[in-house]
Amino acid sequence: MSGPTDEDLAPGWFTDSGSAPVRAFTERVTAGRADPVARAVALFDAVRDEIWYDPFCVVTDPAAFRASRVAEQPNNWCVPKAVLLTAAARAAGIPARLGFADVRNHLNTPRLRARMGGADLFVWHGYTALWLDGQWVKATPAFNAELCARFGVDPIAFDGRTDALMHAYDGAGERYMSYEHDRGTFHDLPLDDVVGTFREHYPEGMFQGGEPSGRDAFTR
Template sequence: MDRHAPPSGADREPGRFTDADHPAVRAFTDRVVAGAADDRSRAVALFTAVRDEIRYDPFRIATGPGDYRASAVAVAPSNWCVPKAVLLTAAARAAGIPARLGFSDVRNHLSTPRLRARMRGSDLFVWHGWTALWLDGRWVKATPAFNAELCARFGVAPIGFDGTADALMHEFDGDGARHMTYTRDRGTFHDLPLDEVLATFRDHYGEGMFTADAGGTDAFTS
């Protein structure tokens, strides 16, 4: 994306999934940004709240459109990267900050046997979600996926965001081993292309990605 291309009107407006005008999104946003003095501090507060208040859970991948609306994500205790990015995008718009949904394919070397089994042994996470925020005349990228508590379990510092630089996944873990590699940029969108996301998931991982999890614990759920 062109970092300095001005936002369009759509970058400020609600969408089907980025329902920034919903009371639940408004309530979440108003609570989180209370006392913030400017767009940058509001963006940082929203990023931190979405990252840490909603626990990352890669076993919670739904197919119903209602589960992907920001208004539903705002009141859920856990979710995965795409819905969390939807909420951050909608909440930013609710706070008056232009925002877009962004997606990349990410090769994640930090996983668990339980998650790899669910993904047919793959370490490629397709349609990894993030948010592009218009701050100080440029687009800045941020992914609120991994909550701080989860990062501590894996020995990785949580992604920090100060509103001036991109906050994407760590390239290395705490021991210096390869952690994540971005392999494909799928671009930015006004709203969630859910049908395309789910179709790609079915191609890569099969229907097992959407079935009820058999249970058990690992670093993602313990």
């Protein structure tokens, strides 16, 4: 990727870094931290663990993907969490872009596999690319630490200097995640493309709302 531009610090409609909820989230999490790397790590840890991963709350309402909405929710899935991390990084003065890749999950649960129509390929998995110390580093804040513990996988740790992406193997040495296709980085969320690809790969039930969700959603 090329170096950052002014756009990488500018708000988007989804990455609404100037909104009051995103600014409040960013200021709370980065308080007392002046170094950009320390601020980025704190933001990553907060998005990863304060917002629990819930793959059963996938909706098509654009407002649900705005960082200002995500910042006030207790659980969400990888794309909205990446949107929030990107917006919060910009609010903290760190150039950031939304990134996406197709990821194959070798430890899918029966309930989630059923929702996905038997598929194990997660299209448009979200991550954030941050410009720190003169380089882009990628970080995916999707899986909270307690969820990782349930699956026997170390939580993804971010040091602000190296990529923090999905583990290839779990704690027992079994195949866990594999990156199949990189979709690149974006200033803002290409929601129409995301939803369109979801409809190509998954049944319409993938978008059903109203199902109970929360801190046990993934493992029920």
